[in-house]
Amino acid sequence: MGLRSNPSQRQRRLGAELRRLRELSGMSATDAGALAGLGRAHMSHIEMGRTAIPEDKLRALVRAYGCNSQGLIDALVVMGESTGRGWWSDYRDTQSSSVLDLAELEAANTAHRSFQWVYVHGLLQTPDYMRALFEAGQPDATLGELDRGVEFRLRRQEVLKGTSPLRFHAVIHEAALHMRLVSAEIMRQQIEHLVEMARLPNVCIQIMPFAGRAYPADFGTPFVIFEPSVPELGTVYVEHPVSPLFLGEQAQLAQFRATFETLSTVALPPLDPQPESMFSAKKDSLGLVQHLLYVL
Template identity: 35%
Template sequence: MPPRPPLTARRLRVAVELRKMRERAGMTATEAARALGSSQGQLSNVESARFGVSAERIRALASLYSCPDQTFVEALSELAADRMLGWWETYREVLPSGLLDLAELEHHATAIRTAYTSHMPGLLQTADHAREIFRHVIPEPTPPEVEHRVSHRVKRQGVLYGAHPTPYRTTVHEAALHMLVGGRNVARAQLQHLLDMSEEDHITLRVLPYDVGAFPGSGQSINYLYGPVSQLDTAQLDQFHGPVLLDAEALLDKYRHLLDIVEDIALSPAKSRDLIHAIAQNL
Protein backbone atom coordinates (compact mmCIF):
# COMPACT_ATOMS: atom_id res chain seq x y z
CA MET A 1 0.00 0.00 0.00
CA PRO A 2 1.49 3.39 -0.98
CA PRO A 3 2.10 5.85 1.87
CA ARG A 4 -0.80 8.12 2.71
CA PRO A 5 -0.22 11.71 1.53
CA PRO A 6 0.54 14.25 4.27
CA LEU A 7 -2.37 15.91 6.02
CA THR A 8 -2.04 19.45 4.67
CA ALA A 9 -3.93 22.52 5.88
CA ARG A 10 -5.94 22.77 2.67
CA ARG A 11 -6.87 19.09 2.66
CA LEU A 12 -8.04 19.38 6.26
CA ARG A 13 -10.03 22.53 5.43
CA VAL A 14 -11.92 20.72 2.65
CA ALA A 15 -12.87 17.99 5.13
CA VAL A 16 -14.02 20.51 7.74
CA GLU A 17 -16.14 22.43 5.25
CA LEU A 18 -17.84 19.25 4.01
CA ARG A 19 -18.73 18.28 7.58
CA LYS A 20 -20.13 21.78 8.27
CA MET A 21 -22.11 21.63 5.03
CA ARG A 22 -23.70 18.32 6.07
CA GLU A 23 -24.49 19.57 9.56
CA ARG A 24 -26.16 22.70 8.18
CA ALA A 25 -28.33 20.41 6.06
CA GLY A 26 -29.41 18.59 9.22
CA MET A 27 -28.19 15.19 7.99
CA THR A 28 -26.26 12.55 9.90
CA ALA A 29 -23.22 10.90 8.35
CA THR A 30 -25.19 7.65 8.09
CA GLU A 31 -28.05 9.35 6.23
CA ALA A 32 -25.71 11.14 3.85
CA ALA A 33 -23.69 8.01 3.11
CA ARG A 34 -26.85 6.00 2.45
CA ALA A 35 -28.11 8.64 0.00
CA LEU A 36 -24.78 8.50 -1.82
CA GLY A 37 -24.69 4.71 -1.91
CA SER A 38 -21.62 4.75 0.29
CA SER A 39 -20.82 3.71 3.85
CA GLN A 40 -20.81 5.85 6.97
CA GLY A 41 -17.18 4.85 7.51
CA GLN A 42 -16.12 6.12 4.08
CA LEU A 43 -17.85 9.45 4.61
CA SER A 44 -16.32 9.78 8.07
CA ASN A 45 -12.88 9.19 6.56
CA VAL A 46 -13.53 12.01 4.07
CA GLU A 47 -14.77 14.38 6.79
CA SER A 48 -11.70 13.65 8.94
CA ALA A 49 -9.34 14.11 5.96
CA ARG A 50 -8.06 10.55 6.20
CA PHE A 51 -9.27 10.08 2.61
CA GLY A 52 -9.02 12.62 -0.18
CA VAL A 53 -12.11 13.67 -2.09
CA SER A 54 -12.62 14.54 -5.75
CA ALA A 55 -14.19 17.71 -7.08
CA GLU A 56 -17.01 15.59 -8.52
CA ARG A 57 -17.77 14.09 -5.11
CA ILE A 58 -17.80 17.56 -3.52
CA ARG A 59 -20.37 18.73 -6.08
CA ALA A 60 -22.45 15.62 -5.41
CA LEU A 61 -22.33 16.22 -1.66
CA ALA A 62 -23.21 19.90 -2.12
CA SER A 63 -26.22 18.90 -4.24
CA LEU A 64 -27.31 16.36 -1.63
CA TYR A 65 -27.01 18.98 1.11
CA SER A 66 -28.84 21.57 -1.02
CA CYS A 67 -26.00 24.06 -0.64
CA PRO A 68 -27.21 27.23 -2.40
CA ASP A 69 -23.80 28.92 -2.78
CA GLN A 70 -22.37 27.64 -6.06
CA THR A 71 -19.44 30.03 -5.92
CA PHE A 72 -18.40 28.51 -2.61
CA VAL A 73 -18.91 24.96 -3.92
CA GLU A 74 -16.71 25.61 -6.94
CA ALA A 75 -14.01 27.21 -4.79
CA LEU A 76 -14.07 24.19 -2.47
CA SER A 77 -13.93 21.85 -5.47
CA GLU A 78 -10.86 23.63 -6.81
CA LEU A 79 -9.27 23.42 -3.38
CA ALA A 80 -9.76 19.65 -3.37
CA ALA A 81 -8.55 19.22 -6.96
CA ASP A 82 -5.24 20.97 -6.27
CA ARG A 83 -3.15 18.21 -4.68
CA MET A 84 0.27 19.47 -5.65
CA LEU A 85 2.72 19.49 -2.76
CA GLY A 86 4.60 22.77 -2.33
CA TRP A 87 8.18 23.65 -1.38
CA TRP A 88 7.27 23.59 2.33
CA GLU A 89 6.90 19.80 2.24
CA THR A 90 10.69 19.46 2.17
CA TYR A 91 10.62 20.72 5.77
CA ARG A 92 8.05 18.20 7.04
CA GLU A 93 10.61 16.09 8.89
CA VAL A 94 12.47 19.01 10.46
CA LEU A 95 9.87 21.67 11.38
CA PRO A 96 6.56 21.69 13.29
CA SER A 97 3.57 21.05 11.04
CA GLY A 98 2.01 24.39 12.05
CA LEU A 99 4.78 26.28 10.27
CA LEU A 100 4.19 24.24 7.12
CA ASP A 101 0.45 24.93 7.32
CA LEU A 102 1.09 28.67 7.51
CA ALA A 103 3.43 28.59 4.51
CA GLU A 104 0.83 26.64 2.52
CA LEU A 105 -1.96 29.05 3.39
CA GLU A 106 0.17 32.09 2.55
CA HIS A 107 1.17 30.56 -0.78
CA HIS A 108 -2.46 30.11 -1.84
CA ALA A 109 -3.92 33.26 -0.24
CA THR A 110 -5.43 35.88 -2.53
CA ALA A 111 -4.41 38.56 0.01
CA ILE A 112 -2.73 38.65 3.42
CA ARG A 113 -3.42 40.99 6.32
CA THR A 114 -1.57 40.99 9.65
CA ALA A 115 -1.20 42.84 12.94
CA TYR A 116 1.76 42.51 15.31
CA THR A 117 2.27 43.96 18.77
CA SER A 118 5.63 42.81 20.04
CA HIS A 119 7.59 41.55 17.05
CA MET A 120 8.19 42.13 13.35
CA PRO A 121 5.93 40.52 10.74
CA GLY A 122 7.47 37.22 9.67
CA LEU A 123 7.06 38.08 5.99
CA LEU A 124 9.10 41.27 6.50
CA GLN A 125 11.88 39.94 8.73
CA THR A 126 15.49 39.91 7.60
CA ALA A 127 17.34 36.62 7.88
CA ASP A 128 19.54 37.99 10.67
CA HIS A 129 16.53 39.18 12.66
CA ALA A 130 14.75 35.85 12.20
CA ARG A 131 17.88 33.92 13.18
CA GLU A 132 18.11 35.79 16.47
CA ILE A 133 14.42 35.18 17.19
CA PHE A 134 14.74 31.46 16.53
CA ARG A 135 17.73 31.12 18.81
CA HIS A 136 15.39 31.82 21.72
CA VAL A 137 12.79 29.16 20.91
CA ILE A 138 11.99 26.77 23.78
CA PRO A 139 13.23 24.05 23.89
CA GLU A 140 16.51 25.51 22.67
CA PRO A 141 17.06 24.49 19.03
CA THR A 142 20.32 23.19 17.62
CA PRO A 143 22.19 25.38 15.10
CA PRO A 144 20.90 23.26 12.16
CA GLU A 145 17.32 23.60 13.48
CA VAL A 146 17.74 27.36 13.64
CA GLU A 147 18.94 27.46 10.04
CA HIS A 148 16.03 25.28 8.88
CA ARG A 149 13.61 27.77 10.46
CA VAL A 150 15.41 30.74 8.94
CA SER A 151 15.45 29.28 5.42
CA HIS A 152 11.77 28.34 5.76
CA ARG A 153 10.89 31.88 6.82
CA VAL A 154 12.84 33.41 3.94
CA LYS A 155 11.13 31.10 1.44
CA ARG A 156 7.73 32.07 2.88
CA GLN A 157 8.54 35.64 1.87
CA GLY A 158 8.48 34.61 -1.78
CA VAL A 159 4.76 35.46 -1.87
CA LEU A 160 5.77 39.13 -1.75
CA TYR A 161 8.01 38.91 -4.81
CA GLY A 162 7.72 37.90 -8.44
CA ALA A 163 5.46 38.95 -11.29
CA HIS A 164 2.24 38.54 -9.27
CA PRO A 165 3.01 39.22 -5.60
CA THR A 166 0.30 38.73 -3.01
CA PRO A 167 -1.27 41.99 -1.73
CA TYR A 168 -0.07 42.45 1.86
CA ARG A 169 -1.30 44.81 4.58
CA THR A 170 0.31 44.84 8.01
CA THR A 171 0.12 46.92 11.17
CA VAL A 172 3.05 46.89 13.60
CA HIS A 173 3.12 48.41 17.07
CA GLU A 174 5.86 50.95 17.76
CA ALA A 175 7.13 48.75 20.61
CA ALA A 176 8.34 46.16 18.08
CA LEU A 177 10.34 48.83 16.26
CA HIS A 178 12.37 49.69 19.36
CA MET A 179 13.46 46.14 20.23
CA LEU A 180 17.18 45.66 19.62
CA VAL A 181 16.85 42.11 18.33
CA GLY A 182 20.36 40.99 17.42
CA GLY A 183 21.95 44.30 18.44
CA ARG A 184 21.96 47.75 16.87
CA ASN A 185 23.31 46.76 13.46
CA VAL A 186 20.76 43.98 12.96
CA ALA A 187 17.94 46.19 14.29
CA ARG A 188 18.93 49.07 12.01
CA ALA A 189 19.05 46.76 8.97
CA GLN A 190 15.64 45.37 9.92
CA LEU A 191 14.08 48.83 10.08
CA GLN A 192 15.63 49.76 6.73
CA HIS A 193 14.14 46.58 5.26
CA LEU A 194 10.71 47.62 6.54
CA LEU A 195 11.14 51.00 4.88
CA ASP A 196 12.24 49.44 1.58
CA MET A 197 9.37 46.95 1.50
CA SER A 198 6.80 49.58 2.47
CA GLU A 199 7.55 51.39 -0.79
CA GLU A 200 6.26 48.45 -2.84
CA ASP A 201 2.85 49.03 -4.40
CA HIS A 202 1.38 45.77 -3.12
CA ILE A 203 2.52 46.32 0.49
CA THR A 204 0.81 48.62 2.99
CA LEU A 205 2.57 49.06 6.33
CA ARG A 206 1.09 51.04 9.20
CA VAL A 207 2.53 51.69 12.67
CA LEU A 208 0.53 51.86 15.88
CA PRO A 209 2.27 54.56 17.93
CA TYR A 210 2.58 54.37 21.70
CA ASP A 211 0.08 57.16 22.22
CA VAL A 212 -2.90 55.17 20.90
CA GLY A 213 -3.03 53.51 24.32
CA ALA A 214 -5.15 50.38 24.70
CA PHE A 215 -6.76 48.84 21.64
CA PRO A 216 -8.58 45.59 20.74
CA GLY A 217 -6.31 42.58 20.34
CA SER A 218 -3.35 44.40 21.86
CA GLY A 219 -1.86 41.21 23.28
CA GLN A 220 -2.07 39.11 20.16
CA SER A 221 -0.43 38.73 16.76
CA ILE A 222 -2.84 37.99 13.93
CA ASN A 223 -2.35 36.67 10.41
CA TYR A 224 -5.46 36.80 8.23
CA LEU A 225 -5.29 34.85 4.98
CA TYR A 226 -7.94 35.50 2.35
CA GLY A 227 -9.23 32.55 0.34
CA PRO A 228 -10.92 32.56 -3.08
CA VAL A 229 -14.22 33.16 -1.23
CA SER A 230 -14.74 34.58 2.25
CA GLN A 231 -15.92 31.23 3.67
CA LEU A 232 -12.45 29.84 2.93
CA ASP A 233 -10.53 32.58 4.74
CA THR A 234 -8.30 31.55 7.65
CA ALA A 235 -7.18 33.46 10.73
CA GLN A 236 -3.87 32.34 12.25
CA LEU A 237 -2.83 33.30 15.77
CA ASP A 238 0.70 33.01 17.14
CA GLN A 239 0.76 31.12 20.42
CA PHE A 240 3.71 30.07 22.55
CA HIS A 241 3.11 26.42 21.62
CA GLY A 242 2.79 27.19 17.90
CA PRO A 243 0.39 28.58 15.27
CA VAL A 244 -3.37 28.17 15.77
CA LEU A 245 -5.67 28.16 12.72
CA LEU A 246 -9.28 29.41 12.95
CA ASP A 247 -11.98 28.96 10.32
CA ALA A 248 -15.33 29.41 12.12
CA GLU A 249 -17.28 32.16 10.34
CA ALA A 250 -18.07 34.03 13.56
CA LEU A 251 -14.36 34.15 14.46
CA LEU A 252 -13.36 35.22 10.96
CA ASP A 253 -15.84 38.10 11.18
CA LYS A 254 -14.41 39.04 14.58
CA TYR A 255 -10.82 39.17 13.37
CA ARG A 256 -11.67 41.06 10.18
CA HIS A 257 -13.40 43.66 12.35
CA LEU A 258 -10.48 43.75 14.78
CA LEU A 259 -8.02 44.36 11.94
CA ASP A 260 -10.26 47.15 10.61
CA ILE A 261 -10.12 48.87 14.01
CA VAL A 262 -6.35 48.50 14.32
CA GLU A 263 -5.75 49.92 10.85
CA ASP A 264 -8.11 52.84 11.52
CA ILE A 265 -6.21 53.95 14.65
CA ALA A 266 -2.75 53.40 13.18
CA LEU A 267 -0.67 56.06 11.46
CA SER A 268 -0.97 56.51 7.72
CA PRO A 269 1.59 54.64 5.60
CA ALA A 270 3.54 57.88 5.01
CA LYS A 271 3.62 58.85 8.69
CA SER A 272 4.50 55.26 9.57
CA ARG A 273 7.57 55.44 7.30
CA ASP A 274 8.57 58.72 8.93
CA LEU A 275 8.42 57.15 12.39
CA ILE A 276 10.37 54.07 11.33
CA HIS A 277 13.02 56.29 9.75
CA ALA A 278 13.30 58.40 12.91
CA ILE A 279 13.73 55.33 15.11
CA ALA A 280 16.40 53.91 12.77
CA GLN A 281 18.28 57.22 12.80
CA ASN A 282 18.48 57.10 16.59
CA LEU A 283 20.00 53.61 16.75
Protein backbone atom coordinates (compact mmCIF):
# COMPACT_ATOMS: atom_id res chain seq x y z
CA MET A 1 0.00 0.00 0.00
CA GLY A 2 1.43 3.38 -1.02
CA LEU A 3 1.87 6.24 1.39
CA ARG A 4 -0.78 8.98 1.52
CA SER A 5 0.55 12.27 0.26
CA ASN A 6 -2.23 14.29 1.89
CA PRO A 7 -3.77 12.47 4.88
CA SER A 8 -7.20 13.63 6.00
CA GLN A 9 -7.70 15.19 9.40
CA ARG A 10 -9.30 11.93 10.63
CA GLN A 11 -6.23 9.96 9.55
CA ARG A 12 -3.85 12.44 11.15
CA ARG A 13 -5.95 12.48 14.34
CA LEU A 14 -5.84 8.68 14.59
CA GLY A 15 -2.08 8.66 14.16
CA ALA A 16 -1.62 11.42 16.73
CA GLU A 17 -3.69 9.54 19.30
CA LEU A 18 -1.69 6.34 18.76
CA ARG A 19 1.50 8.34 19.25
CA ARG A 20 0.11 9.93 22.43
CA LEU A 21 -0.79 6.54 23.90
CA ARG A 22 2.63 5.12 22.98
CA GLU A 23 4.47 8.05 24.55
CA LEU A 24 2.37 7.78 27.72
CA SER A 25 3.42 4.14 27.99
CA GLY A 26 7.09 5.05 27.64
CA MET A 27 7.50 2.66 24.71
CA SER A 28 9.72 3.70 21.82
CA ALA A 29 8.53 3.62 18.21
CA THR A 30 11.08 0.90 17.52
CA ASP A 31 9.78 -1.33 20.32
CA ALA A 32 6.15 -0.66 19.33
CA GLY A 33 6.93 -1.57 15.74
CA ALA A 34 8.62 -4.78 16.79
CA LEU A 35 5.63 -5.69 18.96
CA ALA A 36 3.27 -5.25 16.00
CA GLY A 37 5.59 -6.87 13.49
CA LEU A 38 6.30 -3.52 11.84
CA GLY A 39 9.46 -1.53 11.33
CA ARG A 40 10.17 1.79 13.00
CA ALA A 41 9.65 3.67 9.73
CA HIS A 42 6.28 1.98 9.26
CA MET A 43 5.24 3.01 12.78
CA SER A 44 6.28 6.57 12.02
CA HIS A 45 4.09 6.63 8.90
CA ILE A 46 1.14 5.25 10.89
CA GLU A 47 1.53 7.94 13.55
CA MET A 48 1.63 10.64 10.88
CA GLY A 49 -1.54 9.27 9.28
CA ARG A 50 0.29 8.42 6.07
CA THR A 51 -0.65 4.74 6.06
CA ALA A 52 -3.33 2.50 7.56
CA ILE A 53 -3.01 0.02 10.40
CA PRO A 54 -4.95 -3.27 10.50
CA GLU A 55 -7.49 -3.64 13.31
CA ASP A 56 -5.70 -6.57 14.96
CA LYS A 57 -2.41 -4.67 15.14
CA LEU A 58 -4.13 -1.51 16.38
CA ARG A 59 -5.87 -3.38 19.19
CA ALA A 60 -2.67 -5.19 20.14
CA LEU A 61 -0.69 -1.94 20.25
CA VAL A 62 -3.12 0.06 22.37
CA ARG A 63 -3.45 -2.84 24.80
CA ALA A 64 0.35 -3.00 25.04
CA TYR A 65 0.35 0.75 25.70
CA GLY A 66 -1.77 0.09 28.78
CA CYS A 67 -5.02 1.52 27.41
CA ASN A 68 -7.96 -0.16 29.16
CA SER A 69 -10.73 2.08 27.83
CA GLN A 70 -12.83 -0.12 25.59
CA GLY A 71 -14.71 2.92 24.35
CA LEU A 72 -11.50 4.63 23.23
CA ILE A 73 -10.16 1.46 21.61
CA ASP A 74 -13.38 0.87 19.69
CA ALA A 75 -13.47 4.52 18.59
CA LEU A 76 -9.91 4.24 17.27
CA VAL A 77 -10.86 1.13 15.31
CA VAL A 78 -13.82 2.98 13.77
CA MET A 79 -11.52 5.85 12.78
CA GLY A 80 -9.07 3.41 11.24
CA GLU A 81 -11.70 1.50 9.28
CA SER A 82 -13.56 4.55 7.99
CA THR A 83 -13.24 5.17 4.26
CA GLY A 84 -13.72 8.90 4.76
CA ARG A 85 -16.30 8.90 2.00
CA GLY A 86 -19.55 10.79 2.45
CA TRP A 87 -21.68 13.36 0.69
CA TRP A 88 -18.67 15.72 0.80
CA SER A 89 -16.76 13.37 -1.52
CA ASP A 90 -18.78 14.76 -4.44
CA TYR A 91 -17.12 18.15 -3.89
CA ARG A 92 -13.46 17.13 -3.99
CA ASP A 93 -12.99 18.97 -7.27
CA THR A 94 -14.28 22.30 -5.94
CA GLN A 95 -13.58 22.42 -2.19
CA SER A 96 -10.26 22.53 -0.33
CA SER A 97 -9.08 19.53 1.70
CA SER A 98 -9.50 21.49 4.95
CA VAL A 99 -13.15 22.27 4.13
CA LEU A 100 -13.76 18.60 3.29
CA ASP A 101 -12.13 17.65 6.60
CA LEU A 102 -14.46 20.10 8.34
CA ALA A 103 -17.53 18.46 6.81
CA GLU A 104 -16.30 15.00 7.82
CA LEU A 105 -15.68 16.19 11.38
CA GLU A 106 -19.16 17.68 11.60
CA ALA A 107 -20.69 14.41 10.47
CA ALA A 108 -18.58 12.22 12.78
CA ASN A 109 -18.94 14.10 16.07
CA THR A 110 -21.89 14.42 18.42
CA ALA A 111 -21.53 18.02 19.62
CA HIS A 112 -19.91 21.27 18.52
CA ARG A 113 -19.09 24.40 20.49
CA SER A 114 -18.25 27.47 18.44
CA PHE A 115 -17.02 31.02 19.03
CA GLN A 116 -17.25 33.61 16.25
CA TRP A 117 -16.70 37.36 16.34
CA VAL A 118 -16.56 38.41 12.67
CA TYR A 119 -19.07 36.11 10.94
CA VAL A 120 -22.08 34.07 11.86
CA HIS A 121 -21.06 30.40 11.98
CA GLY A 122 -21.51 28.55 8.68
CA LEU A 123 -24.06 26.12 10.13
CA LEU A 124 -26.29 29.07 11.01
CA GLN A 125 -25.97 31.11 7.81
CA THR A 126 -28.71 31.91 5.30
CA PRO A 127 -28.01 31.29 1.60
CA ASP A 128 -27.94 35.02 0.85
CA TYR A 129 -25.51 35.67 3.70
CA MET A 130 -23.25 32.86 2.44
CA ARG A 131 -23.28 34.14 -1.11
CA ALA A 132 -22.47 37.70 -0.04
CA LEU A 133 -19.47 36.48 1.97
CA PHE A 134 -18.25 34.30 -0.91
CA GLU A 135 -18.59 37.18 -3.38
CA ALA A 136 -16.61 39.50 -1.10
CA GLY A 137 -13.92 36.94 -0.30
CA GLN A 138 -13.63 35.42 -3.79
CA PRO A 139 -14.11 38.32 -6.25
CA ASP A 140 -12.79 36.25 -9.18
CA ALA A 141 -15.06 33.26 -8.57
CA THR A 142 -17.48 32.29 -11.33
CA LEU A 143 -21.22 32.08 -10.77
CA GLY A 144 -20.95 28.29 -10.85
CA GLU A 145 -18.23 28.29 -8.18
CA LEU A 146 -20.33 30.55 -5.95
CA ASP A 147 -23.36 28.29 -6.42
CA ARG A 148 -21.26 25.24 -5.56
CA GLY A 149 -19.93 26.90 -2.40
CA VAL A 150 -23.43 27.81 -1.20
CA GLU A 151 -24.68 24.32 -2.02
CA PHE A 152 -21.83 22.71 -0.06
CA ARG A 153 -22.44 24.86 3.02
CA LEU A 154 -26.16 24.15 2.94
CA ARG A 155 -25.38 20.42 2.83
CA ARG A 156 -23.21 20.87 5.92
CA GLN A 157 -26.17 22.38 7.78
CA GLU A 158 -28.10 19.12 7.55
CA VAL A 159 -26.25 17.83 10.65
CA LEU A 160 -28.46 20.11 12.75
CA LYS A 161 -31.62 18.30 11.74
CA GLY A 162 -32.84 14.74 11.34
CA THR A 163 -33.32 11.88 13.78
CA SER A 164 -29.96 12.28 15.55
CA PRO A 165 -29.05 15.93 15.13
CA LEU A 166 -25.79 17.43 16.26
CA ARG A 167 -25.83 19.35 19.56
CA PHE A 168 -24.60 22.81 18.66
CA HIS A 169 -23.68 25.64 21.05
CA ALA A 170 -22.61 28.91 19.43
CA VAL A 171 -21.31 32.06 21.08
CA ILE A 172 -21.41 34.92 18.57
CA HIS A 173 -19.91 38.30 19.36
CA GLU A 174 -22.20 41.25 18.72
CA ALA A 175 -19.53 42.56 16.33
CA ALA A 176 -20.45 39.85 13.81
CA LEU A 177 -23.98 41.27 13.63
CA HIS A 178 -22.71 44.79 12.90
CA MET A 179 -20.19 43.95 10.18
CA ARG A 180 -21.05 45.68 6.89
CA LEU A 181 -19.90 42.70 4.86
CA VAL A 182 -23.48 42.19 3.69
CA SER A 183 -26.41 44.53 3.06
CA ALA A 184 -28.73 45.61 5.85
CA GLU A 185 -31.55 43.51 4.41
CA ILE A 186 -29.41 40.37 4.24
CA MET A 187 -28.22 40.96 7.81
CA ARG A 188 -31.82 41.42 8.95
CA GLN A 189 -32.77 38.10 7.37
CA GLN A 190 -29.71 36.49 8.93
CA ILE A 191 -30.57 37.70 12.43
CA GLU A 192 -34.16 36.52 12.03
CA HIS A 193 -32.77 33.15 10.92
CA LEU A 194 -30.71 32.94 14.12
CA VAL A 195 -33.90 33.34 16.13
CA GLU A 196 -35.55 30.55 14.14
CA MET A 197 -32.53 28.24 14.52
CA ALA A 198 -32.60 28.84 18.29
CA ARG A 199 -36.01 27.17 18.34
CA LEU A 200 -34.35 23.83 17.59
CA PRO A 201 -33.92 21.85 20.84
CA ASN A 202 -30.35 20.88 19.91
CA VAL A 203 -29.20 24.45 19.14
CA CYS A 204 -28.05 26.98 21.75
CA ILE A 205 -27.08 30.48 20.58
CA GLN A 206 -25.62 33.17 22.82
CA ILE A 207 -24.64 36.72 21.90
CA MET A 208 -21.65 38.36 23.51
CA PRO A 209 -22.37 42.11 23.72
CA PHE A 210 -19.88 44.93 23.33
CA ALA A 211 -20.85 46.14 26.79
CA GLY A 212 -20.20 42.80 28.41
CA ARG A 213 -18.12 41.55 31.26
CA ALA A 214 -14.43 40.70 31.05
CA TYR A 215 -13.54 38.86 27.86
CA PRO A 216 -10.54 36.47 27.60
CA ALA A 217 -8.33 38.79 25.54
CA ASP A 218 -5.89 36.04 24.57
CA PHE A 219 -8.60 34.40 22.45
CA GLY A 220 -9.46 36.65 19.53
CA THR A 221 -9.52 33.86 16.97
CA PRO A 222 -12.74 32.04 15.97
CA PHE A 223 -12.72 28.35 16.83
CA VAL A 224 -14.89 25.25 16.97
CA ILE A 225 -14.56 22.39 19.43
CA PHE A 226 -15.69 19.07 17.96
CA GLU A 227 -16.81 16.72 20.72
CA PRO A 228 -17.08 12.97 19.97
CA SER A 229 -18.54 10.35 22.30
CA VAL A 230 -14.99 9.71 23.56
CA PRO A 231 -13.63 13.03 24.97
CA GLU A 232 -9.99 12.10 24.36
CA LEU A 233 -10.60 12.20 20.62
CA GLY A 234 -11.93 15.77 20.54
CA THR A 235 -10.58 18.19 17.94
CA VAL A 236 -10.31 21.98 17.90
CA TYR A 237 -10.66 23.79 14.58
CA VAL A 238 -9.02 27.23 14.62
CA GLU A 239 -9.70 29.57 11.72
CA HIS A 240 -6.71 31.21 10.05
CA PRO A 241 -6.52 33.29 6.85
CA VAL A 242 -3.66 31.20 5.43
CA SER A 243 -4.55 27.71 6.57
CA PRO A 244 -6.86 26.55 9.39
CA LEU A 245 -5.44 24.58 12.29
CA PHE A 246 -6.73 21.28 13.63
CA LEU A 247 -5.58 20.72 17.22
CA GLY A 248 -5.90 17.53 19.23
CA GLU A 249 -3.36 17.61 22.07
CA GLN A 250 -5.04 17.03 25.42
CA ALA A 251 -3.63 20.26 26.86
CA GLN A 252 -4.99 22.18 23.86
CA LEU A 253 -8.41 20.57 24.21
CA ALA A 254 -8.49 21.47 27.91
CA GLN A 255 -7.47 25.06 27.18
CA PHE A 256 -10.12 25.64 24.52
CA ARG A 257 -12.82 23.88 26.53
CA ALA A 258 -12.07 26.09 29.52
CA THR A 259 -12.03 29.20 27.33
CA PHE A 260 -15.40 28.34 25.80
CA GLU A 261 -16.86 27.90 29.27
CA THR A 262 -15.62 31.39 30.14
CA LEU A 263 -17.04 32.82 26.90
CA SER A 264 -20.44 31.24 27.48
CA THR A 265 -20.43 32.59 31.04
CA VAL A 266 -19.71 36.21 30.07
CA ALA A 267 -22.09 36.12 27.06
CA LEU A 268 -25.76 36.98 27.40
CA PRO A 269 -28.23 34.20 28.27
CA PRO A 270 -29.17 32.09 25.22
CA LEU A 271 -31.66 33.09 22.56
CA ASP A 272 -34.99 31.80 23.83
CA PRO A 273 -37.71 32.62 21.29
CA GLN A 274 -41.13 32.76 22.90
CA PRO A 275 -43.82 31.25 20.65
CA GLU A 276 -46.56 33.49 21.97
CA SER A 277 -44.61 36.72 21.64
CA MET A 278 -41.31 37.86 20.17
CA PHE A 279 -41.07 40.72 22.66
CA SER A 280 -38.39 40.46 25.33
CA ALA A 281 -37.59 43.11 27.91
CA LYS A 282 -34.82 41.05 29.50
CA LYS A 283 -31.13 41.71 28.98
CA ASP A 284 -30.51 38.51 27.10
CA SER A 285 -29.49 37.41 23.60
CA LEU A 286 -33.06 37.69 22.30
CA GLY A 287 -33.42 41.23 23.58
CA LEU A 288 -30.18 42.26 21.90
CA VAL A 289 -31.05 40.78 18.50
CA GLN A 290 -34.47 42.43 18.66
CA HIS A 291 -32.72 45.76 19.19
CA LEU A 292 -30.40 45.09 16.25
CA LEU A 293 -33.36 44.29 14.02
CA TYR A 294 -34.93 47.58 15.03
CA VAL A 295 -31.90 49.69 14.20
CA LEU A 296 -31.00 47.97 10.91
